Amino acid sequence: MKKIIAILTLALVVVTSATFARDGRTIDNKKVMESFNNQFAGAADVSWYSTADKYVAKFTMKASKVTAHFDREGNLLATSRYITDTELPLKVISRLMKKFPDQKIQNIVEYDADGSTTYVITLESETHWTVLKAEQSGSLTTLKKLIKA
Numbered sequence: 001m002k003k004i005i006a007i008l009t010l011a012l013v014v015v016t017s018a019t020f021a022r023d024g025r026t027i028d029n030k031k032v033m034e035s036f037n038n039q040f041a042g043a044a045d046v047s048w049y050s051t052a053d054k055y056v057a058k059f060t061m062k063a064s065k066v067t068a069h070f071d072r073e074g075n076l077l078a079t080s081r082y083i084t085d086t087e088l089p090l091k092v093i094s095r096l097m098k099k100f101p102d103q104k105i106q107n108i109v110e111y112d113a114d115g116s117t118t119y120v121i122t123l124e125s126e127t128h129w130t131v132l133k134a135e136q137s138g139s140l141t142t143l144k145k146l147i148k149a
Contacts, residue, residue, distance in 0.1 A: 027055055031074030039076060040068065078113035091138030092119060099140065103130060 027048045043059040055070045069077040103123035119134040131144040
């Protein structure tokens with residue numbers, strides 16, 4: 001039994017260490033590093049992670065926390081970042097104010113992938129949280145509604 005636990009622990013350590021970049025700050029894929037440096041010049045506090053098919057960079061840029069996903073060839077697949085309500089498209093903020101006047105915006109994550117931008121918005125009222133998906137067109141879809149304890 002002890003041997004099995006030791007083997008499983010060792011396997012977990014090997015798998016976990018393989019999913020992170022070497023030192024967390026750089027990676028050994030030159031194409032991905034060049035693409036990152038070209039697209040995100042001025043990025044600070046960069047941390048790298050990798051999976052079997054992609055690289056993920058988490059960093060700060062102009063006071064925003066950003067995550068960027070790259071394939072092994074250096075192509076940017078998607079980005080996400082936290083934004084404020086003032087950065088939302090006018091159609092989205094107008095629809096939010098009309099449809100949810102009693103709720104306060106807690107946080108907003110902007111996702112860019114495949115040439116389109118979507119927003120995941122968490123709203124808070126006195127009794128619950130509402131998680132929405134918003135399109136640039138202003139359309140809103142409720143993803144979750146969580147009751148406060």
